[in-house]
């Protein structure tokens with residue numbers, strides 16, 4: 043393939059083996075566990091493991107490996123492992139428990155996740171995820187995670203998008219917080235027992251490679267600027283997603299791609315980089331100084347109804363628009379799933395309405411999310427429960443408000459603090475925003491990247507969500523990877539490594555890696571240009587959102603690649619970082635991250651260009667149905683793209699073919 | 714514009730003018746990670762009730778107001794730079810016993826132990842603590858009792874936490890002393906400041922747990 047100055051070399055290759063066990067789908071994981079190699083307890087004590095990240099994936103992995111007897115070094119850039127970005131997850135976590143007796147099963151969770159991802163993920167990994175999902179809930183409850191419960195004392199469930207069963211467990215709108223604190227306390231227990239050492243305010247800057255295997259890292263102590271060498275028999279990257287390449291996203295300010303990107307440049311393939319998720323319900327952008335976007339959990343779509351006025355450019359306030367003049371466009375277009383269609387579908391539908399001139403609010407880039415009907419419905423149920431006959435509208439509303447407050451109180455409060463509007467009184471205004479990245483480092487069935495001994499867990503890998511992630515599945519995946527998968531698969535590799543002695547950090551590979559990091563920092567500090575890091579980051583974000591956001595096309599993507607290359611050149615000539623590199627210097631930290639985003643952004647566009655089909659969150663305007671739905675092209679694109687880094691701006695594409703054992707991919711239909 | 718976005722604008726200006734920007738802790742910017750930590754006009758997290766620094770908005774102030782911003786002040790939280798402090802003492806208090814000792818493996822089915830809704834809700838309310846340290850910063854004794862009380866309560870309210878109930882509270886209290894947090898004289902400044910509305914009844918519960926643990930270990 044050749045596009046102007048963009049060359050994509052393609053290999054339909056099995057150059058890399060995904061190590062999927064043989065046998066029927068439902069037996070693979072049991073088979074694997076029954077036959078994988080084990081490391082005996084005395085040897086585990088001698089094996090040091092490095093875990094980058096303390097989110098759900100990293101904390102659960104580090105704690106579990108510590109419990110098993112390995113010596114773990116755990117890194118995060120925040121001042122405490124408890125502050126990892128997972129803490130912000132709101133709505134819930136899926137598990138195939140079938141507590142609601144509504145027909146749920148491992149197969150159904152597997153099927154929903156694979157279909158939700160528009161058939162662009164590896165079925166064996168997804169099946170395993172569904173299989174271990176029930177254990178996650180048991181594990182968390184045993185740790186004291188206070189999930190929501192019914193009056194009878196049993197666990198409560200809610201619905202999330204893209205499915206027709208209630209399988210989502212939650213703790214108000216703070217599910218991520220509660221799950222992370224569970225994993226964090228397990229981690230701190232291992233710290234107390236001496237099995238895990240935490241390095242907070244440390245940033246991983248390089249992977250150390252010896253004889254084709256990952257053997258350690260170079261980390262920077264962010265408080266002193268000192269570069270540290272750490273040896274490990276294996277390195278686990280659990281560094282989260284790269285949504286901040288768009289500058290504005292629902293991610294935390296520090297979320298970044300650096301750890302994964304360094305691994306990529308050391309040989310780990312980057313898979314499906316263009317697969318990003320745009321979440322339909324976020325608080326809209328208000329001004330130029332905005333630093334991030336805030337999510338309003340998908341759980342709100344259980345009860346909120348989304349609408350815009352039927353009339354174009356309607357200037358009336360929401361409350362003044364009568365019922366018959368409102369267009370509940372999701373219910374209209376998708377009667378079977380209504381407001382609970384998957385995220386990609388809901389986001390595109392909002393964009394379609396706004397682009398057509400029906401948007402609301404001052405910017406016209408917003409739609410309403412309205413709880414009036416839910417308040418009324420719950421109010422009536424409560425009045426019934428309390429035996430109130432012929433309640434007035436006011437009494438009904440009073441009781442209804444209480445129910446809605448209990449379910450979503452913290453989200454409503456958050457909304458009010460940001461917008462200054464009371465969502466109990468007026469409908470919320472929402473618009474899609476960058477939220478999650480399905481793409482990430484390519485991993486095999488064991489979660490090992492294309493580099494021996496280098497693993498990737500959680501949002502940082504591409505493994506389970508294909509072209510679109512269903513709500514409440516990221517928390518599930520992070521904990522599945524950390525608690526239930528890596529404890530087995532890592533042992534299978536390390537059993538062969540015990541014959542190697544630990545390598546001294548005086549080894550020349552460590553010295554070379556450290557020198558590279560130091561040179562790069564010196565180069566960044568030495569630019570002494572005019573503009574701050576944010577100046578470049580915002581510009582990159584605009585390019586990405588414009589050309590590689592909710593809708594993409596060939597001309598735009600080529601334009602974006604050109605613009606990113608120019609911006610990257612400008613960054614390296616005109617960046618200004620104040621202060622020194624021998625102290626806490628947040629500008630330097632940001633600069634390193636944005637430098638990596640400037641390389642990643644190009645790869646995302648390249649991948650989006652290569653994939654001339656629409657699937658899930660990746661919408662190529664050239665490939666749509668007459669109704670404007672995403673149109674897959676299974677004949678040409680039934681593969682995971684896995685990009686091998688050659689040099690900055692140059693990659694080689696490998697394709698992992700996707701073969702589905704148990705299900706026949708169909709065009710997704712949520713009507 | 715949010716309060717921290719105001720700092721972004723200020724810092725951007727300082728950088729473009731060749732000055733050093735002001736260092737402060739932040740990450741999620743939506744009131745949940747507990748990183749942000751500024752004393753604003755004498756109040757940890759500023760003027761709004763049940764709010765974090767990152768959720769404070771400039772509409773809380775008048776045009777032309779002078780705003781005084783300081784870091785948390787407490788012996789156990791040394792200042793590391795500008796508005797940043799070291800709160801690792803909190804991690805060590807958790808290490809002392811803020812967990813249930815259960816290994817990853819095969820626990821019982823999650824619905825095997827029903828928990829009445831009230832205990833579950835109370836445990837959740839206590840577990841909502843974000844570990845920001847505003848309670849310590851607000852307290853004239855720099856006591857960490859609200860933080861520790863929240864964790865002790867969460868685990869004491871749940872049947873899973875029962876077996877380690879005594880050692881947990883004794884060890885966590887001992888660690889707080891070791892870190893240099895002061896004692897509690899029940900002024901209630903912590904509760905009034907806490908962004909997550911953690912109730913002071915959690916301190917009462919910690920005290921009760923502590924007495925019980927001491928008395929029963931003396932009996933033994």
Ligand SMILES: Cc1cc2nc3c(=O)[nH]c(=O)nc-3n(C[C@H](O)[C@H](O)[C@H](O)COP(=O)(O)OP(=O)(O)OC[C@H]3O[C@@H](n4cnc5c(N)ncnc54)[C@H](O)[C@@H]3O)c2cc1C
Pocket residue numbers: 094095096097098099100117118119120123125126127128129130131132133134135217218244245246247280281282283292293294297298300301337339477478499500501502513514515516517518520
């Ligand atoms: C607002 C919001 C709400 C969400 N709600 C839900 C939900 O309800 N349900 C759901 O399933 N999912 C939800 N998600 C998605 C989910 O929260 C994330 O995908 C998931 O938590 C990611 O976990 P993780 O462990 O992979 O990474 P993270 O939690 O992002 O952790 C990354 C870790 O890596 C560390 N790190 C990164 N780079 C480096 C480096 N170079 N050196 C050292 N350390 C590094 C960080 O310090 C951090 O500890 C939500 C996401 C957002 C943004």
Ligand code: SF4
Pocket residue numbers: 841842843844845846847848849859860863906907908909910911
């Ligand atoms: S108790 Fe409140 S003020 Fe104290 S650390 Fe927890 S959330 Fe912050």
Ligand code: FES
Pocket residue numbers: 738739740741742743744745746747748749765766767768
């Ligand atoms: S920045 Fe996370 S709570 Fe304020």
